[in-house]
Amino acid sequence: VDVLLDRLREIVGPLHVLVDADVRASYEVDWTGRFAGSTPAVVRPGTTSELAAVVVACAESRRAIVPQGGNTGLVGGSVPLHGEIVVSTRRLDRLGDVDVVAGEVTAGAGVTLDRLQDHARRAGLAFGVDLAARQSATVGGMVATNAGGLNFVRHGGMRQQLVGIEAVMADGSVVSRLERPPKDNTGYDLAQLLCGSEGTLGVVTAARVQLVPSPESTVTALAAVPDLTAAVTAINRLRDRGVPVQAAEGFFDEGMALVCGHLGLTRPLAPSPAYLLVEWEGVADAFALTGLDDAVLAVDDHRRAELWRFREAHTESVNTLGIPHKLDVAVTPSKLDELVRQVRATVAGMAPDAVLVLFGHVADGNVHVNVVGPDPDDDRLDDAIVAVVLAMGGSISAEHGIGTAKRAWLGLARSSAELNVYRRVKRALDPDGILNPHVLL
């Protein structure tokens, strides 16, 4: 490995090959602390061609690499669990000028989401994806994992923002197609192939992304709903009338009670089986279109933030009860209530004393399942919930990807025909298994 490290130092400069254990530490563990490994070195290339040379050097030494951006992933996809070299993309942080006419900008893989958002804002535009981890999450990591986030209902995820891409392939070649006209049916769409591939097919070094208009005024409503189907219907009524819904979060009375108890808040509405927190661009009057009646509306930022607390405090409130089993699943939105019913029945059957708290992005059919009570190391309940989701044609990895955490379930979620295609594509583009070989497949 010393020969390789010397070569890496030649490529990126000795300052950017981190071998000191203290300095490496933050690169070797994910931010939840669940996934930890070790690496001989963290390499921080400053340019795409340096990164390409790093990949070639590692390939020639038969050393696998793990690409790493902001290291905010939740599925163990960006940490060196098997002694891989960590290739950090954070120094690839160039931000191009905003093309205001096209509404596009090129960002290096290491640009953080908040920098990209600020940059767009200064040009009078906005970026369509937002995440709580905006200060750390990077463009490269977000493309590699097809990040979703809070405004998915309005603008989609990274896949939908992606105009073009630059990436280093396993053989060290650089594919670069950043500026592209919106219509470009020329060959296979490599940007879409690399998006969501979790660093297994290439290392994203830059992306050109679409920007969106800034919302002029935003209204937030917290409404009582009998179930999630009613929530989805309300959202669809707004959207059918052209109201741009920006966020649509659903949760249940057990969550509302838990949050109010934990934070000492008064219930904002009479108890209801479920609640919808919906946000749109426009005027408060549009709420009438939802057909819902029991609701609290807010238009100023402070009052809006107060309403968001009832949803956002779910995670911290659940954590006060113990270490939860957490799953991030999704179904077609029309099946949300059926999913909830089956998850409740599964938990009641297997762990009748457990506390189950469900919440999520209802417009996307995305539910976060939290179960407190069963031994955190016992996977049987998780397996049973995964089986429920799969039987409904749902996704076991809605926005976080497979990483290493969910590899055991991939064969349940995809057919052998699909897995065969994945493997053929992986083998074709990374025959020696250099790029994140322990992730996804």
Next chain:
Amino acid sequence: VDVLLDRLREIVGPLHVLVDADVRASYEVDWTGRFAGSTPAVVRPGTTSELAAVVVACAESRRAIVPQGGNTGLVGGSVPLHGEIVVSTRRLDRLGDVDVVAGEVTAGAGVTLDRLQDHARRAGLAFGVDLAARQSATVGGMVATNAGGLNFVRHGGMRQQLVGIEAVMADGSVVSRLERPPKDNTGYDLAQLLCGSEGTLGVVTAARVQLVPSPESTVTALAAVPDLTAAVTAINRLRDRGVPVQAAEGFFDEGMALVCGHLGLTRPLAPSPAYLLVEWEGVADAFALTGLDDAVLAVDDHRRAELWRFREAHTESVNTLGIPHKLDVAVTPSKLDELVRQVRATVAGMAPDAVLVLFGHVADGNVHVNVVGPDPDDDRLDDAIVAVVLAMGGSISAEHGIGTAKRAWLGLARSSAELNVYRRVKRALDPDGILNPHVLL
């Protein structure tokens, strides 16, 4: 070949293996008549598993196949130019029930666009892609070529409508992931990989697509603009204020004069260097947002159709002058005027007596170049225009794909690193070159 034909008859039934020359004829030539070949047989499987068996039989006989939908393509990608077996998907014409809550429907590859549109309309929704060839173009072909069309500016192309896909791979395996939650980061996105791959990686047998709300009221405006940048700015002003622009077509005074002369129409506006035909959902008052002043507006269907004539009659008017050289190119919209300037200069230099008529979808940066005068078989002018487009980072195949027609230019439009990835993917998924082997690569 007789052994293969017998086997194909066993699979799909003798009625669906077309060998009669008269019956085959319409499958062997594209609708423009530019691309013509011949096939031993046209096979019309009635189910996905029949189609899979057909692919296996052809592969075992080392006979390549050309998948064909409505055969409305313009680049020779769906006709048997090298004696391939034609596999027609038109009998795969099942239409599922519309999921109104999710706004989705599953359509067999052989469903025509107008049937899909009618089906969506009856459920109170609409399909986001529209094409002039709507009576013939099929869902399978539209997915395989990532069709664009008239409403791209509002809803994008097929890639953006695609929820899930079913396809037969070269080894006869069937990948099927139709119903999918909107968020599903599980493995590589095969739907996106197959979309736009022109039948070279798999044969699309069904697609699940997103539907959109029906527009409540539509306004069409024909406005005078000094250049295309002004047109793009006007469109962006509408969009920045949340006005849903549905179509945005640009053309020039030579086209207006030609159309008015050909159809005997009076000019609707005082002569202007360029014109913008823009259509949006909403009220006529929104036109004030464009900042343009000289315009004719229409809200009823008849008057709107009259305004569309000035744009739509371009093709037939050009054809009265002779056989045109035609190119379908695109650049980032902010570069449209520069593209127009360079194309004009190129034509003026190489063919000073030619008539040049330009028009296209300005919001998408997509320009249709028509040059009448030079020998139709002489490609030098086309080569020069392609070089101009490529030097600007543009696309030489904006909405039609590469097919066989543009293969000679693919190596100019894509780097050797990109071509290498394409070839590796193709070889991985179709090692024996069974699927449309003369298309794209």
